[in-house]
Structure formats: C-alpha cells, structure tokens
Amino acid sequence: MSEDHISEEAPPEVHHYNEIGEVPWDIQNYWAQRYRIFSKYDEGVWLTDDAWFGVTPEPVANKIADHIAKYAPEGRSILVDAFAGAGGNTIAFALSGRWKRVYAIEKNPAVLKCAKHNAKIYGVDHKITWFEGDCFDVIKNQLKVLGPYSVLFASPPWGGPGYRYDEIFDLSTMEPYSINTLFTEYSMFTDQIVLYLPRTSDVRQLAKYVKGTEQATVMHYCMEGASKALCVYYGDFRGPSTD
Ligand SMILES: C[S@@+](CC[C@H](N)C(=O)[O-])C[C@H]1O[C@@H](n2cnc3c(N)ncnc32)[C@H](O)[C@@H]1O
Known part of the structure; x- marks a missing residue:
C-alpha cells in the first residue's frame, strides 16, 4: 500500500x-468472502456497512468488464457507470x-x-472521472x-x-x-445500455424494451455453479449469440 492510501482519512x-x-453481525457472511469481493482487500479496501450488500464481486465484475470490452461497438470509447457504489464494477x-x-x-x-x-489501491484512479450526485441529473x-x-x-439498487x-x-x-425509469432515462442518453439485475428478473419485461x-x-454471471445476477445487453453488442 502506498503512503497516499495510508495518509487518507476515512469518513x-x-x-x-x-x-x-x-x-457487524449482518455483514459477517460478506466479510468472510472479502477476498472474493476484493482480492486486494488486505491492502486497505474501504466500504460502508451498506455497500457490502451491493458490491459486485471481483470475478463477476471482471467477467462483465471483459464481455462489454469485447462485444461493445468499436466506435464506443467511453464507459459510464451510473451507480458506482464502492467501485466493484468501475475498477474492473x-x-x-x-x-x-x-x-x-x-x-x-x-x-x-x-x-x-x-480505485487507487487497484492503480486505476487516474483513468476514472468521478461525479458525486444523482446519475439521471449528471447524465442529462x-x-x-x-x-x-x-x-x-x-x-x-434492487430494493x-x-x-x-x-x-x-x-x-x-x-x-x-x-x-421503465431506468430504460427511459438512459435511452435518452445512449442506445448501448447494459443493466445488472437480479438473477430471477422477469425476462418478458426485459424484452419489452x-x-x-x-x-x-x-x-447470467455465475459463481460456483449458481447464478449471482444477470446482465441484459441492449444495443449493438456482438456476443456469443451473434458471432
Ligand atoms: C448496487 S450499488 C452499486 C454497486 C457497485 N456496482 C459496486 O460494485 O460497488 C448501488 C449504488 O447506487 C447508489 N445510488 C442510488 N441511487 C443513485 C442515483 N440516483 N444516482 C447515483 N447513485 C445512486 C447507491 O448509493 C449505491 O451505492
């Protein structure tokens, strides 16, 4: 860990x-899996108690990042992460x-x-522009x-x-x-949209858009044989189904 990390003050x-x-007791299960959530946990990863519940585990975040990188149309060079949370996906x-x-x-x-x-721990802070605020406002x-x-x-958030x-x-x-809110708001911005949603999401509702x-x-993104979550890809993503 660099001096820079050590000298930072946590809120x-x-x-x-x-x-x-x-x-806290309700986080202990998550903490037990801390290295699967952030492999560099011991280098001083920060989380709020609520953020533990929503962070995308590193292998899943890496797989999603890999798929979007591979399958997004070539002309797209910017990635906007609307709900950065503690950085799981953003870092990937x-x-x-x-x-x-x-x-x-x-x-x-x-x-x-x-x-x-x-992001500093993972050495990628300089590649990211951060916004504090409501994603719908910032995007608009x-x-x-x-x-x-x-x-x-x-x-x-999944509620x-x-x-x-x-x-x-x-x-x-x-x-x-x-x-409906997510798709309507985001499709005013771009037609290349990826949503990370519960594994049991109603695919008929996804098809409507x-x-x-x-x-x-x-x-579906899986760990140890069980789906963790799914991503729906709207737009011109090339993928296994279109290769
Ligand atoms: C499921 S978490 C995201 C987790 C993130 N992908 C990660 O791996 O750490 C959702 C986050 O969205 C934030 N959030 C909720 N409403 C928001 C909004 N309107 N604009 C921006 N962020 C919002 C919450 O504070 C929360 O940190």
Whole structure:
C-alpha cells in the first residue's frame, strides 16, 4: 500500500475491518468472502456497512468488464457507470484498458470516497472521472454530449434482499427505480445500455424494451455453479449469440 492510501482519512461511516470481532453481525457472511469481493482487500479496501450488500464481486465484475470490452461497438470509447457504489464494477472497467475514459457516478458521498480510495489501491484512479450526485441529473446535465460515444452500465439498487425470495422478480416494482425509469432515462442518453439485475428478473419485461426485431442478450454471471445476477445487453453488442 502506498503512503497516499495510508495518509487518507476515512469518513466515520467508512471502515476497513481486519477481524471478525469488529464486523457487524449482518455483514459477517460478506466479510468472510472479502477476498472474493476484493482480492486486494488486505491492502486497505474501504466500504460502508451498506455497500457490502451491493458490491459486485471481483470475478463477476471482471467477467462483465471483459464481455462489454469485447462485444461493445468499436466506435464506443467511453464507459459510464451510473451507480458506482464502492467501485466493484468501475475498477474492473478501468482495468480492462478498453476505454478512453470511465465516468463513474455515485450519489452517496461516503460510498464515493470508498470507490475513489479502492480505485487507487487497484492503480486505476487516474483513468476514472468521478461525479458525486444523482446519475439521471449528471447524465442529462454534464455528460449529454458523450452519449453517441458511450456505453452506459447500471447496477441499480434492487430494493433490498427481498429479490432472493421471488421466483420471478418484478422489475416494474423494483425500488427506487423501476426498469421503465431506468430504460427511459438512459435511452435518452445512449442506445448501448447494459443493466445488472437480479438473477430471477422477469425476462418478458426485459424484452419489452427491445426495438422492433432487434435483439437483446441476457447473460447470467455465475459463481460456483449458481447464478449471482444477470446482465441484459441492449444495443449493438456482438456476443456469443451473434458471432
Ligand atoms: C448496487 S450499488 C452499486 C454497486 C457497485 N456496482 C459496486 O460494485 O460497488 C448501488 C449504488 O447506487 C447508489 N445510488 C442510488 N441511487 C443513485 C442515483 N440516483 N444516482 C447515483 N447513485 C445512486 C447507491 O448509493 C449505491 O451505492
């Protein structure tokens, strides 16, 4: 870890837990998997207690970054990560080396500090432009002109752990942003959109946003034989199904 990391001051809601005794009970399961979430955890990774629940584990984030890098249309050189969280996906996008610039938006200031700090640990902070604020506002007011050159990735909140118990997850009632809100807002910015959603998401609802006879690809991302989540790819992504 560089001096720079050590000298940084963490806000009070940000932690780096070293021992199980320090970890709140509801996070202990996540903490036990800390190296799968961030392989460089011991280098001083920061998380807020809430961020543990939403962070994309590193192998999954790397696989998604790899797929987007490979399958996105060539003319797209910017990756916008609308919900950066603690940086799981943002770091993977920056590490992929595919993007001229990664733009990362997060509305919670403490969580954004975690993402910036974690990106430094992974050596990619300089490849990322950070925005603190509401992604819909930032995209509309600060990034609008970049739309035609961008791929938009969004890993929105899923409305708490309830999604785990639904056989089919109703994306129209997803809190706080429904599939309709996400798609409508983002499609005003770009037509290359990737959404990271619960594994049980209703694919019929996803299909509604496919234009005419175009196609969307749904890809499940698995760890140890079980789907963790899925991504739906809207736009001109080449992929296993179109190769
Ligand atoms: C599921 S987490 C993202 C996790 C991230 N992909 C990672 O790997 O760390 C969702 C994040 O979106 C943030 N958020 C919620 N509403 C937002 C909004 N309107 N604009 C920007 N960020 C928002 C939350 O604070 C939360 O950190």
